Amino acid sequence: MNARIAPLRSHAPQPARVALLGTGTVGSAAWARLASWADTPLDGRLSLVHVANSRFAISNRNGVPADTRELLLRNAPRASSLDAVGDALSGSGTRIVIDATASETVAERHASWLAGGIHVVTACKLGQGTTLARWRAIQAARARGGTRYGDSATVGAGLPLLRSLRELQAGGDRIHAVAGVLSGSLAWLFNHYDGLRPFSNFVRAARDAGYTEPDPRDDLSGEDVRRKLLILSRAAGHALEADAVQVDSLVPEALAALAADDVDGALPSLDAPLRERYAAAYKNGEKLRFIARLQADGPATVGLEALAADHPLAGGAGTDNRVAIWSDRYREQPLLIQGPGAGAGVTAAALLDDALRIAREA
Ligand SMILES: NC(=O)C1=CN([C@@H]2O[C@H](COP(=O)(O)OP(=O)(O)OC[C@H]3O[C@@H](n4cnc5c(N)ncnc54)[C@H](O)[C@@H]3O)[C@@H](O)[C@H]2O)C=CC1
Numbered sequence: 001m002n003a004r005i006a007p008l009r010s011h012a013p014q015p016a017r018v019a020l021l022g023t024g025t026v027g028s029a030a031w032a033r034l035a036s037w038a039d040t041p042l043d044g045r046l047s048l049v050h051v052a053n054s055r056f057a058i059s060n061r062n063g064v065p066a067d068t069r070e071l072l073l074r075n076a077p078r079a080s081s082l083d084a085v086g087d088a089l090s091g092s093g094t095r096i097v098i099d100a101t102a103s104e105t106v107a108e109r110h111a112s113w114l115a116g117g118i119h120v121v122t123a124c125k126l127g128q129g130t131t132l133a134r135w136r137a138i139q140a141a142r143a144r145g146g147t148r149y150g151d152s153a154t155v156g157a158g159l160p161l162l163r164s165l166r167e168l169q170a171g172g173d174r175i176h177a178v179a180g181v182l183s184g185s186l187a188w189l190f191n192h193y194d195g196l197r198p199f200s201n202f203v204r205a206a207r208d209a210g211y212t213e214p215d216p217r218d219d220l221s222g223e224d225v226r227r228k229l230l231i232l233s234r235a236a237g238h239a240l241e242a243d244a245v246q247v248d249s250l251v252p253e254a255l256a257a258l259a260a261d262d263v264d265g266a267l268p269s270l271d272a273p274l275r276e277r278y279a280a281a282y283k284n285g286e287k288l289r290f291i292a293r294l295q296a297d298g299p300a301t302v303g304l305e306a307l308a309a310d311h312p313l314a315g316g317a318g319t320d321n322r323v324a325i326w327s328d329r330y331r332e333q334p335l336l337i338q339g340p341g342a343g344a345g346v347t348a349a350a351l352l353d354d355a356l357r358i359a360r361e362a
């Protein structure tokens with residue numbers, strides 16, 4: 001018999017084309033990580049064809065070289081416009097936008113990219129963590145465009161939180177409650193604050209380490225945690241409106257009212273109230289932790305709590321997030337997930353893991 005032998009594949013699959021938006025703490029780390037894949041087995045999976053920050057953009061259909069980073073940051077090959085993203089990605093094959101911004105205008109585009117066949121991977125929580133209407137628009141656009149939304153970096157900086165909630169439900173479980181520390185910067189702050197040195201100095205250190213939001217008031221006010229709790233609750237099957245979460249802010253009114261440029265000088269207004277909270281907790285042998293709580297069909301809350309030192313949610317170190325999940329199968333003892341919940345390295349890795357998964361499976 002003259003059997004025909006299938007020819008060996010002589011070409012690698014076409015790389016997914018990627019547009020990276022944001023070259024700050026997280027975006028720069030993602031770009032550097034992508035560049036570090038040269039000559040490794042991951043080389044050629046993702047091709048970076050467009051990079052932009054709020055001022056400048058550069059596109060190259062053959063791949064934006066890693067050494068253009070300085071050029072991009074100092075010069076303007078062309079002005080940055082979100083309208084350029086579709087053109088830069090045009091053509092056949094898998095197309096992915098990576099959103100490493102904290103920008104409302106970028107988040108507003110997620111749904112239209114998804115509906116138009118472009119996958120979105122995001123560290124920004126403004127897509128799924130604000131209004132229920134926008135969250136629904138994103139889910140509908142995904143279905144319409146046959147596209148995927150990579151959101152691992154939005155909660156827990158890539159910890160397997162959203163994934164676990166989805167997998168439990170795919171196995172028939174219902175999620176009863178979620179509680180824990182969802183902010184890496186606030187975890188770091190309350191793991192380091194000693195009630196002696198000014199709290200404001202620790203806030204500056206957390207910002208300089210890249211743990212806070214571009215405006216640290218977004219962390220201190222509990223807004224960032226509200227967004228994460230909304231993302232978790234919606235993924236857990238509880239479609240909460242943003243105002244269903246009761247948030248207890250650490251930011252005094254006068255600090256909240258300031259323009260962003262004036263915030264640094266006014267951070268010491270946090271010192272006296274936090275010193276008092278710390279002293280009261282210390283006297284009782286308790287630890288301060290910024291806790292988010294979600295109860296199925298019950299209240300959702302975010303705020304600072306004084307917990308017994310051996311409380312399950314009081315553990316962890318550094319930027320650790322520590323989250324307990326109760327479900328049908330985890331009724332008495334919750335599933336506990338813990339690990340670093342902020343930082344450029346883990347967040348960039350989570351973004352690229354999602355992009356690689358899409359490149360592999362889409
Ligand atoms: N820092 C962390 O540990 C983590 C951050 N995230 C999220 O990652 C996102 C980025 O955070 P960072 O890198 O710390 O912020 P950043 O302020 O350092 O960088 C933001 C970047 O977005 C760019 N940008 C703003 N508007 C843009 C637009 N319209 N088009 C293109 N680029 C635009 C800015 O120019 C800047 O390069 C935020 O949404 C944050 O919540 C998520 C998980 C962890």
Ligand SMILES: N[C@@H](CC=O)C(=O)O
Nearest residue numbers: 183184185212213342
């Ligand atoms: N500012 C955020 C960063 C990650 O989402 C945090 O402190 O957790």
